[in-house]
Amino acid sequence: MIWDVVIIGGGPVGNFSGYLSASFGLKVAILEEHGNIGEPIHCLGKLSVHAFNEFSLPTNSILSPLKGAYFFSPSGKEIKLKKEREDSYILDRIEFDKNLGEMAEKKGVRIIFNAKAFDVNHFKGYSEIYFKEKERINKIKARLIIDAEGAKRQFLRNLGLYQRPYLVGLQYEISGIPLRDSECVELYFGKKYSKGFFAWVSPLKDDLTKIGVSVLPHNNPKIYLENLILKIKERTNHFIIEKKYGGIIPIYGPYEMFIPPNLLIVGDACGFNKSTTGGGIYFGLKGAKIAVNQIYKYLETGNLNFLKAYPKLIKNSFGKELFFTGLVRRFLNKLSDDNLEEIWDIILDNSWIIKKLEEKGDTAYQTSIFSVIPSLISNPKSLRSIKFIPLLLKSFFESI
Numbered sequence: 001m002i003w004d005v006v007i008i009g010g011g012p013v014g015n016f017s018g019y020l021s022a023s024f025g026l027k028v029a030i031l032e033e034h035g036n037i038g039e040p041i042h043c044l045g046k047l048s049v050h051a052f053n054e055f056s057l058p059t060n061s062i063l064s065p066l067k068g069a070y071f072f073s074p075s076g077k078e079i080k081l082k083k084e085r086e087d088s089y090i091l092d093r094i095e096f097d098k099n100l101g102e103m104a105e106k107k108g109v110r111i112i113f114n115a116k117a118f119d120v121n122h123f124k125g126y127s128e129i130y131f132k133e134k135e136r137i138n139k140i141k142a143r144l145i146i147d148a149e150g151a152k153r154q155f156l157r158n159l160g161l162y163q164r165p166y167l168v169g170l171q172y173e174i175s176g177i178p179l180r181d182s183e184c185v186e187l188y189f190g191k192k193y194s195k196g197f198f199a200w201v202s203p204l205k206d207d208l209t210k211i212g213v214s215v216l217p218h219n220n221p222k223i224y225l226e227n228l229i230l231k232i233k234e235r236t237n238h239f240i241i242e243k244k245y246g247g248i249i250p251i252y253g254p255y256e257m258f259i260p261p262n263l264l265i266v267g268d269a270c271g272f273n274k275s276t277t278g279g280g281i282y283f284g285l286k287g288a289k290i291a292v293n294q295i296y297k298y299l300e301t302g303n304l305n306f307l308k309a310y311p312k313l314i315k316n317s318f319g320k321e322l323f324f325t326g327l328v329r330r331f332l333n334k335l336s337d338d339n340l341e342e343i344w345d346i347i348l349d350n351s352w353i354i355k356k357l358e359e360k361g362d363t364a365y366q367t368s369i370f371s372v373i374p375s376l377i378s379n380p381k382s383l384r385s386i387k388f389i390p391l392l393l394k395s396f397f398e399s400i
């Protein structure tokens with residue numbers, strides 16, 4: 001049998017791609033290397049309200065609504081941004097992924113578990129994908145392949161594609177930490193808390209919180225997380241570490257999205273993540289929708305131009321956001337702790353910036369920050385920020 005679409009990876013983006021493809025009436029199979037959907041978990045699970053508004057996803061995985069964040073400078077100065085309404089949710093990531101798997105299966109998608117794809121061969125009109133299923137080598141035929149294998153890109157590396165830039169994340173689920181505000185995450189910046197990113201404390205549910213950190217490769221995230229734990233001990237000594245897990249986060253995407261003749265890449269596998277926060281679920285789902293629309297048109301007509309158009313459509317849809325967050329990540333990673341303190345001072349001296357960000361800011365669409373630029377330039381109290389322009393320009397030229 002030749003399947004219309006075979007998807008590598010049963011994460012949220014793979015399952016959602018399967019669900020959308022099957023909704024078009026296509027015959028779809030998903031290869032998932034693990035025995036269950038959603039496990040092992042690696043993510044914080046913060047997802048913008050936009051995802052629920054745009055894709056009518058089941059809401060039973062929502063654990064905590066979030067309205068904002070505390071941003072802590074290296075010395076502990078705090079900026080609190082809190083919106084009137086929730087702008088995102090903390091999810092039970094295992095439940096969320098399972099929901100998407102069930103949506104796909106209900107539409108007729110076949111999920112093949114313990115099936116790790118490792119190679120492909122192309123023939124006229126179809127491809128054979130080879131996978132290991134409990135030590136046996138098996139194959140499956142497809143007219144079209146979607147790679148949704150996530151950040152590790154094992155399958156793509158076997159095809160000779162490089163690993164792209166990434167961060168290494170580590171998280172602990174902890175009970176017993178009193179939060180500053182149960183509707184806000186806490187973000188800790190500076191060299192003590194991370195090399196190349198930040199550390200976080202987030203509500204999860206009831207008495208549970210998730211604390212975590214991401215760092216550039218070749219740094220040990222545990223060292224930085226221990227510093228965060230020391231900080232937390234200023235609040236309480238009575239907490240219990242319930243679970244520990246980690247994972248990697250792609251940055252500076254998007255990477256190659258179409259490999260001729262018939263392979264489209266989606267989600268973390270091609271870096272649909274915001275380099276500022278690591279978030280990849282929302283743009284992953286958005287990208288899946290664009291990919292599947294193109295796939296359907298291609299399979300209906302045989303016109304390869306529909307697949308070729310996919311990267312451009314992604315760039316038109318949220319390429320600006322990926323570019324901008326990449327630029328900001330490069331900029332932030334050039335700043336010393338003293339520079340970060342100066343930025344906190346500028347913002348704290350100009351409380352209108354906080355108000356404007358609370359009003360106009362959007363964690364999913366971070367270019368919304370542009371709304372503060374005209375006032376920033378025209379406000380004499382914020383003129384100190386001009387000294388950062390050379391570093392911003394440097395980051396810009398590195399990003400293009």
Ligand SMILES: Cc1cc2nc3c(=O)[nH]c(=O)nc-3n(C[C@H](O)[C@H](O)[C@H](O)COP(=O)(O)OP(=O)(O)OC[C@H]3O[C@@H](n4cnc5c(N)ncnc54)[C@H](O)[C@@H]3O)c2cc1C
Nearest residue numbers: 009011013033043044045046117150169247267268280281
């Ligand atoms: C520490 C950390 C915190 C994060 N926090 C957030 C957050 O708060 N919000 C957010 O939006 N994003 C967050 N992310 C990123 C988020 O987890 C990803 O963007 C999201 O999971 C991407 O979904 P995906 O389906 O593309 O990939 P994945 O979720 O990685 O799924 C890929 C699937 O493919 C399977 N697979 C891999 N290789 C093969 C193969 N060769 N054959 C068969 N199956 C294969 C894997 O088992 C997995 O099930 C975080 C990531 C980390 C590491």
